Amino acid sequence: MITRPLSLISPDRPRARVRLLLKGIATQLAGLVLALGCGPLGAEAVTERMMSGTAACEAQQAADWITTQFPNAPSHSGVFEGRLEAETPVVLKHAQVSQARYGVSIHERVPPLDPRIALIDVSISDLRSANAFGGGIKTHSGSPGVELFLVNVTINPNWPHWVSYAKTNYDGLVLDAAAAIYAQNLTVNNWNADSAIDNKAEISQFVNLVISGPGHRPIRYWRPGPHFLVDADISREGTGPLLWFRHCEATTVYIYNSVFNGEPRVTGPMVQCDEGTAPNLVYLPEDPVKKGKMSSMFRRCPKG
Structure with missing residues (x-):
């Protein structure tokens, strides 16, 4: 069986790739707490779901589903x-990543091809870059068709505050040539x-x-979709x-029980079109x- 390693690039030596053969590591990060968002929510229904045990129950169900889909x-x-x-294919679970230009850089280069990745209970923070580019999670045009499953x-x-593409082309997630992303309880x-x-x-x-904080544009949609935003803030x-x-x-976006700057609908100034x-x-x-x-992957739990 081919071992598919996770490698780390040192922030001090960005070109030195040190292979970390981490298969079977059972490190437990008992103190890892992943925030569900810092900003105030604008709709009672969204607030109730995120603050109750419902979101945690549904996240656990999604994590269990991933376990069945990534058995090997x-x-x-x-x-x-x-x-x-x-x-x-790889599962990154109970992990913290920081001090990188790209926190998690995803590739599909070793046969047999299975371009899927799952991230469960992962925190990516305090990134840094020596040039104008960077992102928390990055897929690549050289490895097209990646499917991401996030819980x-x-x-x-x-990142530094937005100035221009030439100086601050930094993102939270950069999904170049990805086939799909499915995310439960993603916070940026x-x-x-x-x-x-x-x-x-x-x-x-x-x-x-949940997306909050300052920045140029929260979401950029490049492909027609369909896309879904459910219980989003x-x-x-x-x-x-x-x-x-x-x-x-x-482009089609299906929206359910979501708020945008506290409003239940996306109004004119909230949209920017490159074409159309x-x-x-x-x-x-x-x-x-x-x-x-x-x-x-998505299943509902009883309210509570």
């Missing part, structure tokens, strides 16, 4: 300073620079997504768009998780 994938845990080069992931990069705080999620995935499904400090679209009319004038934003009257419209 290496699983890695630990506290890391510097970039993690993750070869798929209880917090990205708090604390204080991305500060370009995008909290630079979403180039063909499809994206977010449940309990998306905000930014100051004025400017919340959602950017490469092709507005061609209005994206296809569909406000669903019924829960798409309960209706089976989303990945089977």
